[in-house]
Amino acid sequence: MIRRVTHISVYVKNEDEALAFFTGKLGFKKKMDNQMGPGGPRWITVTPAGQPDFEVNLFNPASWSKGEDAAVIAAQTAQIGHQAMIILDSDDIDADYRALKAAGVTIELGVRDLPWGRDLIFQDLYGNRYNLVQSKQG
Incomplete structure (x- = not known):
C-alpha cells in the first residue's frame, strides 16, 4: 500500500539558479546535492523547513539525458x-x-x-x- 509521497520533481533550466531561488527566496533547506557518478548529473533536493521528510528534486532534463535522447530532453524541457x-x-x-x-x-x-x-x-x-x-x- 502506498503510504506517502516522499519527492516531487520540478523541471529547471539551471540547478544552481533553482537552488538559490528555493533556499534564498522560499526559505527551503538544501537536503541533497550529489553527483550521480563520475561526470554524471546532480541529484539536488530541497525541503520545506517544517517538513523534512518531503523533498523537491530540482531536475534539469538536459543534464540527465545524453544526445541520443534528444526527443526526451525536448519534451521535458518544454514542460519547464x-x-x-x-x-x-x-x-x-x-x-x-x-x-x-x-x-x-x-x-x-x-x-x-x-x-x-x-x-x-x-x-x-x-x-x-x-x-x-x-x-x-x-
Whole structure:
C-alpha cells in the first residue's frame, strides 16, 4: 500500500539558479546535492523547513539525458514553466506574502479570502506556479 509521497520533481533550466531561488527566496533547506557518478548529473533536493521528510528534486532534463535522447530532453524541457501547480501549506499567509514580495518573488495572485481559508499564487524563476494555502482552523 502506498503510504506517502516522499519527492516531487520540478523541471529547471539551471540547478544552481533553482537552488538559490528555493533556499534564498522560499526559505527551503538544501537536503541533497550529489553527483550521480563520475561526470554524471546532480541529484539536488530541497525541503520545506517544517517538513523534512518531503523533498523537491530540482531536475534539469538536459543534464540527465545524453544526445541520443534528444526527443526526451525536448519534451521535458518544454514542460519547464508549465508544470501542474504545486500546493504549499502556510501557517501565516500574510507574513509569507510579505517575505515573498520582499525577496522579489513574482506574485501572480495576491492573498485572497476563500470559504475554506486564504491563499495566494506565486511563480518560481521559470514560471512554474505555486499555490500557498492557509486553511481555516477546525
